[in-house]
Amino acid sequence: MWTYDKFLEYPVKIKTPNPEMAKIIITQYGGPDGELGASLRYLSQRFSMITPQAIATCNDIGTEELAHLEMVGAMVRQLMKNATLEEIQKGGMGGYYADHGRGIYPVSASGVPFDASYIQSKGDPIVDLTENLAAEQKARATYEYLINMADDPDVIEPLKFLREREVVHYQRFGEALRIVQDYLKEPHLFIMH
């Protein structure tokens, strides 16, 4: 089970509404490399993970991703909350507004609803940890694309924090994979030393 702390992992304090930015940032809420997929991926994989180190890594990174999901939701909410209808329509959020108003719904940047096929849980620890390495890199790249398209420091700062966490998670999953490979005495054929 979980406990809840009533504050964000990293602050989100956006002054200026920007539906155009909300439209692309929401992909990290419900898109193919987003935080909803990340949390579900790791929190599902942990049930069949092996070795104490790798189990804890899936459990705890999966939990941190829920805090990131909350941050991304906060960003989208603050970018949309005080936006005028004109700004929403000009920013390309008219279709989203028709379906969800200023609420938060898990979709990708192109409006595709969240789909469980974004994640994998294979019941094989080597497969799952290898999937996670790619997943963290895809999320890192997505945050970099979002940062490239952002000009408001209030938006860029939390995106930079989230990007940095993907790098750390990649490192931790790499260590977990090595530990599992050593435990299974798997050859390290595809891992650089």
Next chain:
Amino acid sequence: MKNEMNKMELLKQISAAKFMMEDLSLFLNTHPTDRETIVEYNYYVKEWRDLKENYEMNFGMLSDDSLSCYPWQWISEPWPWENEANFKFEKEES
């Protein structure tokens, strides 16, 4: 206003301590025999507990296992996703 500043300053310190716990615990999951990092982790756990106790005595419940005075404090706004709930990071003076 001064109260609000104290609240945000405390919240910033609490967030920082909690973040250190998060990052160090992920590291320790794959380095469980790193004695120095365990000492460091324990240091931030104590700091987190002290800061949180201080915050909650003045500003109400911060976690879902906190004590509440009357009336029930948990429902107090703002929630974390609101702009007003968040502190602003000032750039370090260089």
